[in-house]
Amino acid sequence: MGWREAWRISNVAFTELSLQAIYALRQGNSVFGDRAERMVRRARRRVVQSKTIVALVLLFLCAGAAFLLHLAPAITTRPFFGVFVSVPVFDAGVLTGLISLDLAFLWWTGLQVLPTFLASGVLAVLEPLPIDDRTLGRAAGLLYLRLFDLPALSVLLATPLFVGAVLGPGAGVAILPGVATGVAFALALALLTGRAFVRRIQGSRGGGGPTLVRWTYLVLWVLPAFAMFGLVVAAPGLVALVARTIQGGPSVATDLLLAAFPFTFAVLPPLAAGTGSLFLAPASAVVVAIASAGYLLLASASAVWLMGAVRRVGIAPPLAAREVDARSIALFPQSAARAVLTKDLRIASRTPGYAFLILFPALDGLAIGLFTFVTGTGTNGAFALGLGAVTTSALLATFFGPAFFAIEVNAYSYGRTLPIRDSSIVLGKTALVATIYLVAAGLVLGLTALRVDRPLTFFEFIAAELPAVVAAAFVELGILFRRARARGLPIVNLYSGAFYAVLVAIPGLILAALPLLAYRLAPGAAPVAWMGLVAVAELAAASPFALWRSGGRST
Amino acid sequence: MAAPLPGSERIPLAVEALSVAYGERSAVDHLSFTVRPGEIYGLLGANGAGKSSTIKAIVGLVPPREGHIRVFGVDAIANGLAAKQRIGYVPETSLLYEALTPREFLEFVASVRHLDAGTASTRAESYAAAFRLETEFDEPIAALSNGTRQKVLLIAALLHQPPLLVLDEPLHSLDPRSVRIMKELLARYVATGARGVLFSTHTMEIAEQLCHRVAILDRGVLRAEGSLAVLRERGAHGDETLEEIFLRLTREDEGLDAAVRALEGL
Structure with a gap:
């Protein structure tokens, strides 16, 4: 041969x-009602x-x-x-x-x-x-x-x-x-x-x-x-x-x-x-x-x-467990949405693809924050650079958001039998996206604020964008949930699911970008207020799509 | 949301005219049975008989084509969330969150089941000790053997002490000690008289030892139902084993001798 x-x-x-x-059947995903050849x-x-x-x-x-x-x-x-x-x-x-x-x-x-x-x-x-x-x-x-x-x-x-x-x-x-x-x-x-x-x-x-x-x-x-x-x-x-x-x-x-x-x-x-x-x-x-x-x-x-x-x-042998007595068997349950967030973070800590999504925006914020801190770029330069970094953090967090939905394919055939509302899953994953944005933006703020004379405005900028990041995550996850109900979970990893990740991220990116655009084009002396207004309006419009229509159901 | 039928709140599980299909292939055809309070009810059948499809419809993994499923009177199709709160489920394959440890996985399950820390910890400790899981409690599930994963799933199903346990081939990869513990545990579990257990298996000896009543499924259709004594009474002679009854009712005994003889020359 x-x-x-x-x-x-x-x-x-x-x-x-x-x-x-694509279907992650060996990772516990469940797909029913479709012909094998198809x-x-x-x-x-x-x-x-x-x-x-x-x-x-x-x-x-x-x-x-x-x-x-x-x-x-x-x-x-x-x-x-x-x-x-x-x-x-x-x-x-x-x-x-x-x-x-x-x-x-x-x-x-x-x-x-x-x-x-x-x-x-x-x-x-x-x-x-x-x-x-x-x-x-x-x-x-x-x-x-x-x-x-x-x-x-x-x-x-x-x-x-x-x-x-x-x-x-x-x-x-x-x-x-x-x-x-x-x-x-x-x-x-x-x-x-x-x-x-x-x-x-x-x-x-x-x-x-x-x-x-x-x-x-x-x-x-x-x-x-x-x-x-x-x-x-x-x-x-x-x-x-x-x-x-x-x-x-x-x-x-x-x-x-x-x-x-x-x-x-x-x-x-x-x-x-x-x-x-x-x-x-x-x-x-x-x-x-x-x-x-x-x-x-x-x-x-x-x-x-x-x-x-x-x-x-x-064909290497699988991982082998070591036999070490546990310190205690105490369990610490949390609210359902927080449990989803904790579970995702724990899975991400053992999965490079997901860890990357969390760490990349944070490293970006850290690098730019350090740059402005060390080089001592003039106040206006630091301010512009800082806003640019926060903008990048918001867009990165939004772009990567849909990928966290893919964690759900792990043991999906078991997870669906648990009494957990879709809204709890959406809230948990949105909290993760918002946390990534806040950590990345916080790192920029912490390091850049020392170089600018308007740290409060800088803080307001970060806060004003937050509702838009949440709205973007809501819309992306809402789309993915509807598709999951209709045809099963689509994304397994960033490579095999790149098609969906990019497609679903587009409306999210638009939502995250609109308040930033409003900041640039706002009339008068309060661009951050305009920015916040647009972001809050987006959040109000996106919330029912993600939470209310899926609230009482479990996927 | 459909209101519970009068008196049905005490019935752990009532399945009425359930049909499940994958595309054009029918897996379960107008199946009806009831798990009574204090009962371990066995679903028996050959491979592909429709046991797992029935169970998957009950726990909300497969949408039924027709029929009704009530868990303590709650319509499990219209109000899946409320039904799931009353069920503890062990799937036939132990596909879990590989990247979590048993502790992390059970913490997640306890969270979505709204258990408090004291209750969850006490129960987890008791079950982990019974199944000797303490030494692997902080190892990633990816590194655990099939049997150990099965123990983790059993603990997860029992953690909230649900009034209905739905177990799909739960003993197939357990060691003899754990099988013994499970048998004892299930017998005690229903002894209160209020809970019920639905148990699928194709191991006749286990069904014979554990189940109060059994249903024999064949290609998605219910062939017989009742206690072993009742099924024996219906037989040609009164001393048949469950295996013999099963093979006869499902016509799996047809050509069996010829098939065995054909293997002799190999």
């Missing part, structure tokens, strides 16, 4: 994986849609980078933080950013989908069958690759095309090793770190100490994804830093920079286009050649490791 047989087996396994990813077809379609959305995001990044490369001659006429950057250095900087973003986005996507991949148990089903080890390994590897096929292919094909169109065909070909290496690293990192996460976090005990350790670990976990965001925000400063190092002439720092991934590969297109020699000394070219060869070797080793490791990870 060879690759052909492995492909055939991976086909069957991928169908099962798609079904599990469910399978729908699952396959949804997975393709989700992969297409991820591919489109990557294509968007690629097009954005190409646009920057095209504008490079105009952009570089002005200094970056006091440094004039040459066009080839700017090009290398942009391509470094592009490869880094591709790698981080694919890695993050992998982390989203890996828990579903492991929970589906599709590889364990294949093990007892009379299939030789090599074919099983290949089938497992192909199955894993198929999770990323559209996004990875779009990066591998589109990047050379876009770069080639701007910098010339040679440059297009020259970027390919860097992109391929980035993809190989991303896929290997997702498997390696995802498995470690399942062992250390999903297997972590309950209680205060382990919870603290778990959240600390999760902050570290989110940092690479946050770095992706930071890279975009801090791009001009990074380009200036790179230019200062490279344009200063040959040095150890230059060689270290040239040997660092993905900068090693990012200098190849300018070299191929004939402009790279302007900043690259012959000795440094040797560094680039050696480093490139090293990274290509490492990427090949990663690919080989990946093909074998997927099977090992997929």
